[in-house]
Structure formats: C-alpha cells, structure tokens
Amino acid sequence: MEIDELIKELDKKLIVIKKEILKDTMYVYCDTYKKETQCKYCGTISNSVHSIYQRTISDLPIQKYKVKLLINVKKYFCINPECSHKTFAEPLNFVEKNALRTKRLDEYINKIGLKNSSLEAKKQINDSHVNISNNTILRILKKKKGFN
Template sequence: MDEFIKLLDKDLKYLNHKIVDDMIYIYVVSTRNEVTCPFCGHKSLKTHSTYERSFQDFPMQGKKVQIIIKNRKMFCNNPECDHTTFAERFDWLGNKSKKTKRLEDEIMHMSLNCSSTAAANFLSKNTVTVGKSTICNLLKKRKTDNK
C-alpha cells in the first residue's frame, strides 16, 4: 500500500487502512523535513500542530477511496510575513479541496459528455461521492481559471 501512496506523492508515508462497506480509508502522513510558507516562500521546520484532513481519490478494486492525512500546521518564522502559521499544502490537492486534482480532472472529463445530474449519478454509483452542485462548481472554477 505504501507504493500506491508514493505514486500520489513520494513524501507521503502509509500508516494503515480500513475497509468499510464500499469505502477504503487510507491513513497517511507527510515525511517532508521542511515546508514552504505559501504566503512568503520561507521554509519552516517547526510544527505548530497537526489535524486530520480527508479527501477522495481514484477508486481501488471497485471501492471508493478516502485518504486521511495527518496534516501539519507550521510556524512561519519570517518576521516580514503577515502570517505566523500556515497549513502544509500539496501540489496535487487544492487548498481546502476535498478531491485530488487528478480526480477532479476525471470528474470534469466525465461531465463534459453528459449533464451534471447524469454525471453525478454515474460517478456516485461507480467512482466517487459527488453531487450535481460539486460538478457545477468545478465547471465554474475551471472556466474562471482558463480566462
């Protein structure tokens, strides 16, 4: 399972997993030594606290996948930065996002070929938990990002 997690990010470490009904819950932790402040670019080694953050990724063996990461909140010790703390971020997961970027891309691909309601129904049964409003919001976000 650690090899699967490393495909998502080489700096993640697999902790454990559990299977409940049609869901696989995978618990991971970041192994980065230092984390870059997204506001000023300063590197930090000092952890403020940790919290659990969960998000969806591609299904495995016909089961939906929920990844739970032990995310770190870090101190920014740059005196010129307006933020004293910040949350660890990842390139493959948008800020405050509940789905990996690669899963969002797959949802977008599917929804371009049918209505958002039909796409939500199909995806929820076969791939991920997603609603019509989520698809509409992703389409709006994608349209804004491409301008």
C-alpha cells in the same frame, strides 16, 4: 498496483500508515515525511512544527471502493520575525486549497461530465463508486469552463 504506489503518485512525500475498509469505502491514513517546509508567505524554511491536523480528501476509487485519504498535515511556525504570518500549513500540491477532492478526482469527474448530461454523469460517476451530487458536478464543470 499497490495502494502505496497509487498514493505516491499524488505526492512522493506521502507515507501510508494505515488502511481500513469500512463497507464500501477504503480509508487510507497518511503522514507526510517532510521535516521542513518553506513558508508560503515569505519563503523562509521552517522545521518548527506548531501542530498537526487531519484533512479528509476523496480520491479516485480503487476497484469497487470509494477512497478517502486522511492526511496528517503539519502546521509550522514561521521563524522569520518579519513575516506577516506566525504559522502556515504545509502545502499539498495534489489538492486545491480547502478542497475536499484530489485534483485527479476532479479531472476524472470533469472528463465524464463533459461527455454527458449532468444526470447521466452523476449516474456514471456514482456507478464508479464516487459519491457526488449534481451540484458538485456542475460546480466542477463550470470552474473548468472558466465561468467561476
């Protein structure tokens, strides 16, 4: 499967603009093509872009490469003068707020973690070209089990 298709599985609005392989990591640069977005605080549609910033998010490995997505995320002005927020970032549905990994990568880690001790899980996950610490694995597992 082409990398573009794998990225589109995350979100159809993502466009791959550049791919780069450095050592064991594939960096995939993405834009979002959406021209307007709904304010998450008041629901008003805005097309007034305030700024663009880059988020770096780890995704599932492809073949023998770790994958890092570098996504240009748009920040919009809310055009509703009544709104409690002047600006808002466009939402990315495939990643939790402020998370550094896609939901599908967390799912994958969770699946391995549930079947194994954390040490064995770490080994298996690192063997599959995802760099992750024991603490992160435990954090993801705890969250899934509802301890957090």
